[in-house]
Amino acid sequence: MATETQYDNLFAEMLRRVIAANEALIASGFLPAGLNLSRITVEPPKDASHGDMATNAAMVLAKDAGKKPRELAEALAEKLRADPLIEGVDIAGPGFINMTLKASAWLGALRAAIVAGADYGRSPIGEGAKVNVEYVSANPTGPMHVGHCRGAVFGDALASLLAFAGYDVTREYYINDAGAQVDVLARSAFLRYREALGETIGEIPEGLYPGDYLKPVGVALADKYGRDLLAKPESDWLPVVRKTAIDMMMAMIRDDLAALNVKHDVFFSERSLIEGKDQVGETIDTLRKEGEVYEGRLPPPKGAPVDDYEDREQTLFRSTDFGDDVDRPLKKSDGSYTYFASDIAYHKSKFDRGFHDMIDVWGADHGGYIKRMQAAVKAVSKNEAALDVKIVQLVKLLRAGEPVKMSKRSGDFVTLREVVDEVGSDAVRFMMLYRKNDAVLDFDLAKVIEQSRDNAVFYVQYGHARGYSIFRMAREAFPNLPETDQTRVALLSEAALDRLTDPAEKAIIRKVALYPRLLETAALAHEPHRIAFYLYDLASEFHAHWTQGKGAPHLRFIIQNDELLTVARLALVQAVVTVFASGLGLLGVGAPEEMR
Structure with missing residues (x-):
């Protein structure tokens, strides 16, 4: 029967209690009023032998409080020792405070995981703030390659994590459909159009896209226009072919993303910034009125010469006012806009749509572009918005340790x-x-x-499936146990969790209790990989405990002559599979109940 209080996030609960202890010291006059308590943290100690949780409260408050850290730590420790959830408090070094919690605290967290189910770990820290996560944004010039894949998965998982942490997330794809590369796409498609009409085109010329994926575009153009486009000058057929090619490439990209279970809410066209209303020009004019755009010359680049450097009067953005290394050009010598100018207008559109928090996921070759883009976001938002750029590094595709050959379909990469x-x-x-x-x-x-254990995704999914196999075996031993997830959870939420006394069981309980904090820290750091690491560690502990039961029957999850203990251990398994399903779900990975 449930006796302990449930704690949906035990670390957040202990942080509240540490803050309350400081507020009590303020109320007593030991600490001055007005201290900034937001810097206090509660986290696992670096050395597990030091206790269950550690707080930096004395270290971060001592100076402002006019106290020595050790003196403040002693006073704070005295307050914390009176807390009903705390077993013991120790002070380490100059004033770090380590806390050991009572068993009831951990059991309360375990029971919360069972009761909350799919909502375990859900957090309000985002407070509904709007966040724009832009990811993939591959040029619509062909199928997505394995490099795009990493950014797609990272962005999608990060968006899911932020939504689970209470943010209002929009998933966005920026279609680069206005640059020179889409004109190259159109010329390549026109070649396939001629091929579809029966011409022998020979080898694809250097500078055009050679992949077979453009053949269907040529066929579609031939079906729709017959031979009409052949008689037109390039200036007439190029926009027609370009639109058809982009539309078909984006349909293919969407299909590829769907195969990976990657979703977007918004597909934003770069061309929309200049067609109709010239939003790029308007953005430049606005920045000029604010003194952030001027006509001037750039000094020669330091180090190796840059091929596209021109010593000429040009339109420049004062990105150095916002932390960049050099001011940046907004127009080319022919008067057309630079990519950077379009990117400024695009990010201004994000701000105008209400996004003060923006996250861009970029490829490895864009690292040098970060400072100028962050400067631009500060400028167009008058320092109200922030841009976090996450770089995804290269993917080396191997097969049994050997590099994989290029794809025939794409021409020069693996799709x-x-x-x-x-x-x-x-x-x-x-x-x-x-x-x-x-x-x-x-x-x-x-x-x-x-x-095998060396395959992390198998190892974690197998952990989830193993939990369900334990449930099935338990029903064979105790036929009265519930069959469905819902009825099983109702029973296990009332289990006598104090029967869980083995050190390995306690370690798994602590791991489960860590999950809500892990999600919050991962969301704040924009690092979804932390979930994958955590799930593998949890799987390691779960599988190891299951293996222990082979040689020590008293540690098995199912004890034939002790149904109450079995139910308690099934409750532990329920919490573990709840966390597996949640974490895998946030990563966009399935949680199978059986491995086939």
């Missing part, structure tokens, strides 16, 4: 769809997140389908 079709979206998504986004990733097509 995202080929990888998903071979190993499945679950393996792709999990392994793309099983390394920090700014580290190069080796993706081995052979290893990600192995059924």
Whole structure:
């Protein structure tokens, strides 16, 4: 029968109690009023032998309070020792406070996980703030390659994580449909159009896209226009062919993304910024009125010469006013806008749509573009908005340790769809997140389908499936146990959790209790890979405890002559599979009940 209080986020609960202890010291006059208590943290100690949780309260408040850290720590420790959830308090070094919690605290967190189910770990920290996450944004010039895949998965998982943490998230794709590369696409498609009409086009000329994926575009143009386009000058047929090619490329990209379970709410066209109302020009005019755009010359770049450097009077943005290294050109020598000018207008549109928090997911070759874009966001928002750029590093595609050959379909790279079709979206998504986004990733097509501990996605999914196999075996031993998830949870939420006394059980309980904090810190840091790491660690502890039961029958999840203990252990399993399902869901990965 449930006796302890439930704690949906035990770390947040302990933080509230530490803050309350400081407020009591303020009320008593020991601490001055007006202290900034927002800097206080409660987190796991670096050394587990030091206790369950540690707080920096004395260290961050001492100076403003006019106290020595150790003196403040002693007073704070005295207050905390009176807390009914705290077993003991120790002071380390100059004033770090380590706390050991009573068993009831951990059991309250475990019961909360069982009762909350799919909502366990959901957080209000976002407070409904609008966040724009822009990811993929691949040029619509062909199928997505395996490099795009990593950014797609990262952005999608980050958006899910932020939504779970209480943010109002919009998932956005920026279609680069206004630059020179889409004109190259149109000329390449026109060649395939001629081919579809029966011409022999020979080898694709240098500078055009050679992949077979443009053949259907040529066929579609031939079906719709017959031979009419052949008689027209390029200035007439180029816009027609370009629109058809972009539309078909975007349909293919959307289809590829769907195969990876990647979703977007908004597909924003770059061309929309200049067609009709010239939003790029308006943005430049606005910045000029504010003194942030001027006509001037740039000094020669330091170091190696830059091919496109021109010593000429030009339209420049004062990006150095906002932390950039040099002011940036907004117009080319022919009077057309630079990519940067369009990007400024695009990010201004995000701000105008109510986004003060923007996250862009970029490829590895865009690192040098970050400062200028962050400067632009500050300028167009008058420092009200912030841009966080997450760089996703390269993916090295291997098969049993050997580099994978190029794709025939694309001409010069391996497509995202080929990888998903071979190993499945679950393996792709999990392994793309099983390394920090700014580290190069080796993706081995052979290893990600192995059924072993070395294959992280299998190991975690197997943990979830193992939990369900334990439920099935428990019903064989105790036929009166509920069959459905809902009725089983109702029973297990009332289990006698104080029967869980083995050190391995306690370690798993602590791991489950860490999950809500893990999600909050991952959301604040914009690092969804932390979930993948955590799930693998949880799977390791769960599988290891299951293995212990082979040699020590008293540790097995199912004890034939003790139904109450069995139910308590099934409650632990329920909490574990709840966390597996939640974490895998946030990563966009399936949580199977059986492994086939």
